[in-house]
Amino acid sequence: MKTRDLVHVALFAALVAALGLLPPLALPVIPVPITAQTLGVMLAGSTLGARKAGLSLLLFHLLVAAGLPLLSGGHGGLAVYPGPTGGFFVGFIPAAFVIGWLTERAWHRLSVPLAFAINVLGGIGVIYAVGIPWLAASAGLPLPKAAWGSLLFLPGDCVKAAFAASTAVTLKRAWPLIQPRRAAEPPAPRP
């Protein structure tokens, strides 16, 4: 890993933390406020690629576990983990990795709809897949009920995935960072 990669890992961990310190973005169209932290997870994944994004979120968790109140709402410390929402935070790590991995694979034909699908799969699918069983186990809730309760956050998360997707595609043109896994192939024919 080059120094530049180390700095990227540190900067994105800081970015996720800084987004947690922000007041939620209020949008004129949708009533659900957007807390920006999972947006940071999606941006890390689709900007840095699997390995660096996963490391970045791991680093973020080290700082939270050590007692820094970096999760949105000023939560932090080990108290976060036994809590009912602990799994959603832990899910940040595999989510960033999965988004990064899929983005690397789709790099040459990355479009906004494709990036949106990737961010939904990683940023919603993976985070909920870790968070919902954790919530069920930690609160003694049956799994289906825990899942229904989590649906409340789905609209906001979809909006975040859309923002992350458009940002990723714009950034691919402005400042590409991800090295595609395969050799360059001819651009996909336009539909």
Add this chain to the structure above:
Amino acid sequence: MSLGLYVHRASPVHATPAGAKMLGLLGAAIALLLFSSPPVLATALATTLGLYALARLGPRELAFVLPLSAWVLLPLFLLQGVLSGWDTATRAVLRLAVLVLLAMLVSLTTRASDQLDTLQRALRPLARFGVSPARLGLLLALTLRFIPLVATWVHEVREAQRARGLEHHPLAVLVPLLVKTLRTADALAEAIDARGFDAEEPP
């Protein structure tokens, strides 16, 4: 901006090494997940409150935990009471409350830097997989330095876009923020390399 939850007191709980406290918390979490009968929970709650008294921490320091209880534990208690009975609800929420209180006790009585040192030591066996302690140290230091910096950038970019009437356009905020972040990363990496830091050091 003061980061961290540590509150200083002269007490045996504060003096206990960070590693012991963190391992104890892990043990308590596993034990309570396995055995959560009412007598065990009552004993655990009493012990936890006793530890708070021993650490000379009062309700004022605990005020920080209250939002979490109000926003998460109370709705959970109501939801669960309606869905699966008040007995189960009381037991589950009590268990969570004990665990959250214990974890908060560790955070309140242990400096973040001590906990980070302990975690770094615990991660030392990872060196054989290429995670060197020097690089981990650099990463932690950089991140801690960057958090307030990135927060400032978020503010700056939003101000700049407000002047253009774009502050409600998330893309107009996110893209410049990321480009600024990445541009700084390049300059910083060059500066670190120029000072002779060897990122590729052997394990």
